[in-house]
Amino acid sequence: MARxxxxxxxxxxxxxxWRAAWKQAGLFRVSEESTKPKFYNLVMFPYPSGPLHMGHxxxxxxxxxxxxxxxxxxxxxxxxxxxxxxxxxxxxxxxxSGIPPRVSIEGNIAISKHELDIMGVLYxxxxxxxxxxxxxxxxxQWLFLKFVEWGLAYKHKAAVNWCPxxxxxxxxxxxxxxxxxxxxxxxxxKELEQWFFKITAYAQRLLDDLSKLDRWPERVKVMQAxxxxxxxxxxxxxxxxxxxxxxxxxxxxxxxxxATFMVIxxxxxxxxxxxTAEQRAGVDAYIERTKxxxxxxxxxxxxxxxxxxxxxxxxxxFSNERVPIWVADYVLATYGTGAIMGVxxxxxxxxxxxxxxRLPIRPVIGTPGEPVARxxxxxxxxxxxxxxxxxxxxxLAVNQxxxxxxxxxxxxxxxxxxxxxxxxxxxxxRQRYWGVPIPVIYCPDHGIVPVPQDQLPVRLxxxxxxxxxxxxxxxxxxxxxxxxxPQCGKPARRETDTMDTFVDSSWYFLRYTSPHYEQGPFDKAxxxxxxxxxxxxxxxxxxxxxxxxxxxxxxxxxxxKMVSVDEPFAALFSQGMIQRNGAVMAKSKGNGIAPDDxxxxxxxxxxxxxxxxxxxxxxxxxxxxxxxxxxxxxxNRVWRLTVGEEDDATATTGAGVTREALTRxxxxxxxxxxxxxxxxxxxxxxSALMELTNLMQDYIQGGGARDExxxxxxxDLARLLAPFAPHLAEELWARTGGASLCAFSPWPEAAADQLxxxxxxxxxxxxxxxRDRIELPAGIGEAEARARALQxxxxxxxxxxxxxxxxxxxxxxxxxxxxx
RNA sequence: GCGGCUGUGGUGAAAUCGGUAAACACGCCAGGUUCAGGGCCUGGUGAGCGCAAGCUCUUGGAGGUUCAAGUCCUCUCAGCCGCACCA
Numbered sequence: 001m002a003r004x005x006x007x008x009x010x011x012x013x014x015x016x017x018w019r020a021a022w023k024q025a026g027l028f029r030v031s032e033e034s035t036k037p038k039f040y041n042l043v044m045f046p047y048p049s050g051p052l053h054m055g056h057x058x059x060x061x062x063x064x065x066x067x068x069x070x071x072x073x074x075x076x077x078x079x080x081x082x083x084x085x086x087x088x089x090x091x092x093x094x095x096x097s098g099i100p101p102r103v104s105i106e107g108n109i110a111i112s113k114h115e116l117d118i119m120g121v122l123y124x125x126x127x128x129x130x131x132x133x134x135x136x137x138x139x140x141q142w143l144f145l146k147f148v149e150w151g152l153a154y155k156h157k158a159a160v161n162w163c164p165x166x167x168x169x170x171x172x173x174x175x176x177x178x179x180x181x182x183x184x185x186x187x188x189x190k191e192l193e194q195w196f197f198k199i200t201a202y203a204q205r206l207l208d209d210l211s212k213l214d215r216w217p218e219r220v221k222v223m224q225a226x227x228x229x230x231x232x233x234x235x236x237x238x239x240x241x242x243x244x245x246x247x248x249x250x251x252x253x254x255x256x257x258x259a260t261f262m263v264i265x266x267x268x269x270x271x272x273x274x275x276t277a278e279q280r281a282g283v284d285a286y287i288e289r290t291k292x293x294x295x296x297x298x299x300x301x302x303x304x305x306x307x308x309x310x311x312x313x314x315x316x317x318f319s320n321e322r323v324p325i326w327v328a329d330y331v332l333a334t335y336g337t338g339a340i341m342g343v344x345x346x347x348x349x350x351x352x353x354x355x356x357x358r359l360p361i362r363p364v365i366g367t368p369g370e371p372v373a374r375x376x377x378x379x380x381x382x383x384x385x386x387x388x389x390x391x392x393x394x395x396l397a398v399n400q401x402x403x404x405x406x407x408x409x410x411x412x413x414x415x416x417x418x419x420x421x422x423x424x425x426x427x428x429x430r431q432r433y434w435g436v437p438i439p440v441i442y443c444p445d446h447g448i449v450p451v452p453q454d455q456l457p458v459r460l461x462x463x464x465x466x467x468x469x470x471x472x473x474x475x476x477x478x479x480x481x482x483x484x485x486p487q488c489g490k491p492a493r494r495e496t497d498t499m500d501t502f503v504d505s506s507w508y509f510l511r512y513t514s515p516h517y518e519q520g521p522f523d524k525a526x527x528x529x530x531x532x533x534x535x536x537x538x539x540x541x542x543x544x545x546x547x548x549x550x551x552x553x554x555x556x557x558x559x560x561k562m563v564s565v566d567e568p569f570a571a572l573f574s575q576g577m578i579q580r581n582g583a584v585m586a587k588s589k590g591n592g593i594a595p596d597d598x599x600x601x602x603x604x605x606x607x608x609x610x611x612x613x614x615x616x617x618x619x620x621x622x623x624x625x626x627x628x629x630x631x632x633x634x635x636n637r638v639w640r641l642t643v644g645e646e647d648d649a650t651a652t653t654g655a656g657v658t659r660e661a662l663t664r665x666x667x668x669x670x671x672x673x674x675x676x677x678x679x680x681x682x683x684x685x686x687s688a689l690m691e692l693t694n695l696m697q698d699y700i701q702g703g704g705a706r707d708e709x710x711x712x713x714x715x716d717l718a719r720l721l722a723p724f725a726p727h728l729a730e731e732l733w734a735r736t737g738g739a740s741l742c743a744f745s746p747w748p749e750a751a752a753d754q755l756x757x758x759x760x761x762x763x764x765x766x767x768x769x770x771r772d773r774i775e776l777p778a779g780i781g782e783a784e785a786r787a788r789a790l791q792x793x794x795x796x797x798x799x800x801x802x803x804x805x806x807x808x809x810x811x812x813x814x815x816x817x818x819x820x
Numbered sequence: 821g822c823g824g825c826u827g828u829g830g831u832g833a834a835a836u837c838g839g840u841a842a843a844c845a846c847g848c849c850a851g852g853u854u855c856a857g858g859g860c861c862u863g864g865u866g867a868g869c870g871c872a873a874g875c876u877c878u879u880g881g882a883g884g885u886u887c888a889a890g891u892c893c894u895c896u897c898a899g900c901c902g903c904a905c906c907a
């Protein structure tokens with residue numbers, strides 16, 4: 001037999017040639033003209049901060065395997081890639097090293113592309129999107145101006161989170177565990193005028209539509225729901241001396257008769273107006289102290305409640321009781337109305353506060369027939385029970401009382417039913433250089449003036465001086481700052497803040513559909529063709545930030561009729577992280593494994609298959625160098641059995657695998673692998689292929705012939721391997737005479753008639769305990785199975801002469817003889 | 821505290837509909853190899869008892885439902901992750 005390939009498996013020899021073949025054939029070149037069903041496959045695009053390691057590659061290998069599989073299943077697969085290239089790391093590197101951000105970004109992109117390439121991970125590179133290029137960010141600016149037009153972007157002075165290290169403000173979502181998500185510094189509060197996106201306008205829809213996302217992980221949906229944080233309740237007005245009103249929000253209006261004090265946030269505008277002369281000094285000191293505390297103490301785990309009396313009193317509109325008003329920082333200015341009624345008997349926080357400051361604790365919910373406890377040891381927050389000490393409402397159940405008291409408040413005009421969300425508007429201004437310039441101009445006469453669309457993009461100057469004080473270089477670039485008002489032509493000043501990079505990534509998946517379109521951010525018809533993304537794959541760390549922002553963008557664009565679906569991602573898969581030596585693989589931890597090293601030592605296919613075999617893809621997994629060896633052995637075995645030199649040492653071991661058994665195993669494997677890939681269970685798909693290969697080896701060693709049946713098995717094995725070990729699959733496919741490229745071949749199908757067995761192993765139980773296994777013709781009836789089971793010596797011994805009272809029979813599986 | 825997830829051999833893990841627990845792989849043990857090797861091949865490998873046939877136990881723990889439970893129900897323990905003074 002003429003050999004055109006190396007006798008031993010040498011990935012270095014075969015892999016480059018197949019990569020070239022796929023590129024030439026245009027594996028993921030797609031068009032909107034195809035009659036095949038579309039499949040938009042998307043992996044989260046990376047920030048090009050440096051070389052990739054095998055931890056990153058889990059995401060790309062899963063995405064690549066799925067894309068290749070879908071091509072073979074006959075889909076028109078859009079499989080694009082790009083770079084989330086604006087952001088702080090490149091800017092910080094520039095400050096340190098003087099290398100301009102664009103230079104370092106482009107260098108990192110080149111490295112990453114090389115790494116993806118040698119791993120056999122392919123994309124529709126003709127649709128590559130880079131967020132820091134002006135043909136992309138001009139449309140980010142265009143969308144910003146649309147948001148202004150739609151009333152979804154506004155400038156507002158507010159106390160915002162400021163990261164002193166990164167010298168910029170942060171969105172609420174970017175405070176993780178109380179610190180800056182990027183650098184770990186505790187943020188401070190600053191009063192600044194900033195740009196916001198009005199994501200709160202979509203709070204209810206963002207929450208409601210989570211129920212439409214039936215192919216998203218439950219945990220991500222729960223995290224988003226918690227973040228949106230919807231609470232139903234009531235606003236109640238308490239009268240304050242001097243004709244003022246104190247509005248509170250409560251989810252428990254039924255406990256209004258138990259309100260023994262009021263608490264307002266230190267930042268509440270009413271504080272300075274109601275505080276009495278004798279209390280003013282103490283209140284001012286407290287407010288000063290809490291401001292300092294936000295930086296230092298508020299984040300400590302043991303955060304004891306503190307507060308101070310204002311000297312003022314409020315009137316409970318239901319009980320007409322006069323209750324003291326306190327200031328305390330456990331009430332947040334940014335949630336609800338920034339004030340609460342203190343009901344210590346039925347709220348744990350109020351209980352703690354009341355206990356500390358010796359305020360009265362009065363239970364107003366009790367159990368019928370039981371006396372109300374005189375002293376409570378903890379707040380009773382349950383909704384079980386009926387009202388007591390509550391005047392005309394005594395005896396009502398909690399939920400009834402909530403309805404009736406709220407209705408009464410509405411009737412009297414002193415309150416209303418209301419819904420409050422935890423979600424805050426998205427602060428998008430950043431006082432940093434390497435980002436999309438916010439396209440507005442400040443004119444002394446006309447105020448905030450949007451840059452006209454035909455003047456976009458507002459280009460980010462790339463010849464700037466980086467400053468050691470961390471200040472935005474744009475502030476010191478007169479050519480950028482100084483401009484003229486688009487309305488009156490007089491000298492004006494440009495906005496020097498740039499946008500949060502999460503704005504860039506909130507619409508990139510739309511740009512991929514028509515990346516070179518010049519009349520808008522994307523061509524609606526083409527976006528309608530591809531959207532929504534059919535499968536999105538990425539890390540769990542984006543559960544809230546990126547995924548919530550993108551959903552918001554999509555809904556805003558939907559309302560503007562720019563897109564036809566209002567959810568961007570139909571299915572989401574969050575893969576687990578790869579750990580090594582007990583820590584998540586990361587450049588900073590020094591435990592990363594470079595793809596170049598893996599490819600040089602084992603070849604790309606081994607690296608890919610190991611990433612898939614390492615464990616269930618949704619869980620974290622520990623990298624095991626020995627495990628890689630095991631996968632390498634597997635691929636070597638495939639090679640030796642199918643492509644390599646025929647093993648002349650066909651030592652017959654009497655394994656005795658028949659041609660029928662081999663064929664049946666093939667069809668079982670086709671069924672299993674297909675099912676597993678559809679269910680994202682790549683680890684068991686790989687193990688099924690190992691089983692098939694092990695059986696093929698037994699077949700050959702048992703003297704099995706390399707006939708047409710064998711060839712059929714080899715050809716199908718090549719196609720089953722193609723999504724995982726694509727290079728080896730192509731070699732095997734070529735060797736078995738396959739037409740075209742394996743990557744374009746149709747996925748094999750299991751034939752039902754080939755799956756049938758003529759003889760099956762049936763388990764025999766006596767009283768539910770396994771006693772024997774017997775070989776029976778498939779499809780045999782209960783009576784005959786029972787007769788055969790009774791012939792077993794083991795069964796007879798287990799029965800020990802007792803009569804069988806009944807039998808449970810599962811065809812082709814088991815028969816259970818019951819004596820009780 | 822609230823919410824979500826996970827507990828199965830020495831290790832990573834399988835078990836798709838309540839029907840053979842531990843597939844596949846790592847590791848380990850033994851043997852073989854025209855074996856330099858961390859290569860390749862064969863066999864063994866949950867625990868206990870037993871010469872063996874076989875028996876008993878075993879999916880974090882305790883109960884329960886069932887002919888039959890890793891899988892269903894109740895309670896409980898441990899770990900991981902997210903949110904965390906959100907009224």
